[in-house]
Amino acid sequence: MKNRLFGFVVLMIVGLLPSQSRAQGRLYYFMDPKDSLIGVKDDKGRVIIPPKGAPIMYFEPGVPITDSLINLFDMDETDTGTALSFGSMYNRKGQFLYRPLAYDNGPDYFEEGLARCVQKGKVGFVNEQGKVAIRPQWDWVSPFNYGYAFACNGCYWDRNKDAEHPPMAYKENAKTFYINREGKSVQLMKQRKTEKDLPVDGGYLPYPFKYTAVERKILDEIEAMEVLSKIRNANIATKAEGKDALLQFEIVGRPSALSPYYKIQGYSNGSFDKEDPFLFYRALTGDYFQVGWDGKDKTPFAQWLKEALESCAQYFREHPDAPNKFDVNRYLERL
Incomplete structure (x- = not known):
């Protein structure tokens, strides 16, 4: 029991490292009134990056840079x-x-x-x-x-x-x-x-990805979530069948000093085009997040899944003859 508790604490510490390092030194944008250039200061008013950036970007001086x-x-x-x-x-x-x-x-x-x-x-x-x-x-x-x-x-x-x-x-x-x-x-x-x-x-x-046994288990875990492929196919105008109906997932990023997550990308089967809505982060604790296209906005997996299923239900109500219609309530009841 002691060893398991120690392992859990270690995982929690690793998961908190990036946010803690940012909180320890808050940074803010500021504009030099003389030439209207943008720089960066810390919370003590010390200049970290001298004003040099043209003001073409939207920024809020009082909001910390994350x-x-x-x-x-x-x-x-x-x-x-x-x-x-x-x-x-x-x-x-x-x-x-x-x-x-x-x-x-x-x-x-x-x-x-x-x-x-x-x-x-x-x-x-x-x-x-x-x-x-x-x-x-x-x-x-x-x-x-x-x-x-x-x-x-x-x-x-x-x-x-x-x-x-x-x-x-x-x-x-x-x-x-x-x-x-x-x-x-x-x-x-x-x-x-x-x-x-x-x-x-x-x-x-040639197929470019290689995995450890642990990473292979992570991919097996997400590939077993058949609902993801169903969501992807929901608004496709033709019937999705066989392997073409399934998303293929690959690990495209691993935990590092800046990010404690495995990054898992979904691809269309056959063409292997990147499916933007199906980028997920998996924490070392096993928790999943859906990630926006810019890699910044993380949504807890259960919340994203509920919203995605509700969107499918709305689409099916508006398109009752959708060829890839499925029982949305079956999956909503499990959440």
Whole structure:
């Protein structure tokens, strides 16, 4: 009994580490009245990051900053390549970490534990601690999905065709390839070796995930929740059958000093496209949370499941002929 209690206490301490470290030193944005630039101070009024960010972001000076990585929009005048940066990223000590790729009107967000960074016009990746995980070396690279990213050199955005949403164009000597999480290019296979190999460009990329016995049990645990696939299929216009009707889950992040969670991503079976609503965090205590697309908003699993089921029920009332209709009350009664 004593050993079990000790183990529980250790797990609770690990789970509290990130929030405690943030609470120990509260940080706040402030604006310099002289030049209207934004910086960061601590709760004692000491300047952690001098004013340098242009005020293009919405912020509340009196609200504590909870993010472990802090973005300020200080322009880099040398940004002239295909990939442009969105200011600079700092840690909570005020130390510069990297220049994030400008994407979707802000700094690139983390996908499968990695976000894109820019250095001298080339793109690479950083991990969630803000450390360079894959050195910048490509003109462009996509976010990671299912353990792979598309990269190219000799490519550029053709703003002559569309200044606001330019298409990707390729020079005569351009090279394109797929990279793994180590930044190495991976050759396409002509034939699929396993049903979980990724189909792309007329070939296949090998199944990229490897697990310990403990991690395999975690995946077995969530894959046994058949209701998740039912929710995913609820508003699909065609009948979902066989393996295509089931979500496939993979662990895309593991507990670290900044996050005490396993991160579990759901993919559509067959195409292996990321299913955004089906990103879950699993605490070491076994508790689950559903996570928003930005990885910040966590909803207790039971609450999210109830809301998702109620949404399905509403859809079925409005579409009584829905081909993937199921007994919602059967699952609501278990909550």
